[in-house]
Amino acid sequence: MELLHPWRLDFSTQPELKPVPVVSLVLPCFNEQEVLPETTRRLVALLARLxxxxxxxPGSAIYYVDDGSSDGTWRLVSEYAAAFPTVCGIKLSRNRGHQNALLCGLLTAPGEVLVSLDADLQDDLEAIPRMLDAHRAGSEIVYAVRHCRNADSVFKRTSAEGYYRLLSFLGVQVLFNHADFRLMSRRAIESLRGYEETHLFLRGLIPQLGYRTSVVEFERAPRFAGESKYPLRKMLSLAWQGVTSSTAYPLRLITGAGALVSLGSLLLSAWALGIRMFTDQAVPGWASVVIPMYLLGGVQLLSLGIIGEYLAKVYESTKKRPRFHVEAVCGSKLGTGFCGKDQP
Incomplete structure (x- = not known):
């Protein structure tokens, strides 16, 4: 199955440009005190240049979403919000994970155009002007896609590209080599607000919105400072979340596996019966009991595990718990009396 390739923008065919928008830059943060000073310096300069x-x-701003950091991230965000009128902060009451923090920023920040990116300065800021050009030319969603993964280790590159191909094989609409660096119009954001998934995988959810899209390629830079907040454990968790929250295909694979195992068991039974009836080499009970028992037992346990994962997601979704709580905000664009709305 081919990977999803959004419509690529041809600027020469666009008859009319949209007006200049108010831009909001949304950055989830978790223990990013080491990189925040440089990130803020570059983003403030970028907004002034734009x-x-x-x-x-005018009115464009930066919105940091503190995802329950345990270091000095929120202190720095508050200081920058007091020093720069273009900086605002949103503090979650506890760590809710990158996807929920990102969703909080997208649903809370004002602006006609919202650009989501990471705070570690690995996303190329020079791609943002090109994304804005694509939006003004007619795109409601602009995906920033890595041109290549030469800077990654062999393991990281192989596992990441294999994961994107697996998602595509399972029927998930996902853009190859795209993470969460994207531009969304206000219209797309309001459409996203209507999706109430408890287990978020925005890379697979946003393509479901439709609308006109385009792609901007960029080179991902090394992390400026600090350590990655996505170790192998979290990467595997996000990968599993992406599969189970976006497609029921694994459940269909269980049906196929059950059919194959049943066929194999019938063939094995026929073979064991033939050995028993036409030769004297049969070991009583071995072929007819041991092999099918282990084979069927393993398949059943695997199937129960996959079914249980989906059932757990149904259980958690029916509780309709809020996806995040906003504890505090800072910045003139949000106002001191602003109270972030908890999202179910």
Missing amino acids: EAEGKAA
Whole structure:
């Protein structure tokens, strides 16, 4: 199955440009105190340049979402919000995970265009002006896609690309080599607000919105400072979340596996019966009991595990618990009296 390839924008065919939008940059943060000073310096300069070039309207701002950090991240965000009118902060009451923190920022920040990116400066900031150009030319969603993965280790590159191909094979609409660096119009954001999934996988959810899309390629830089907040354990968890929250295909694979195992068991039974009836080499009970027992037992346990995972997601979804709670906000764009709405 081919990977999803969104419509690529041809600027020469666009008859009319949209007006200059108010831009909101949304950055989830978890223990990012080491990189925040440089990130803020670069983003404040970027917004000033975008306004000077007529690509972003006055009122554009940066929105940090503190996902329950245990270091000085929120202290720094509060200081920058007091020092720079273009910086705002949203503090979650506890760690809710990258996807929930990102969703909180997207649903809370104002603006006509929202650009989500990581706080570690690995996403190329120079891709943002090109994303804004694509939006003004007619795209409601603009995906920033890595041009290549030469900077990654062999394991990281092989596992990541294999995962994208697996998702595509399982029927999940996902853009190859795209993470969460993207632009979304206000129209797309309001459509996203209507999705109430408890277990979020935005890379697979946002393509479901439809609308006109385009792609901007970029080179991912090394992390500026600090350590990655996505070790192998979290990467595997996100991968499993992406599969089980986006497609029921594994359940269909169980049906296919059951049919194959049943066929194999019938063939094995026929073979054992033939050995017993036409030769004197049969070991009583071995072929007819031991092999089918282990084979069927393993398949049953695997099937129960997959079914249980989906059942657990149904159970958690029916409870309708909020996906996050906003504890505090700072920044003139949000206002001191702003109270973030908890999202179910």
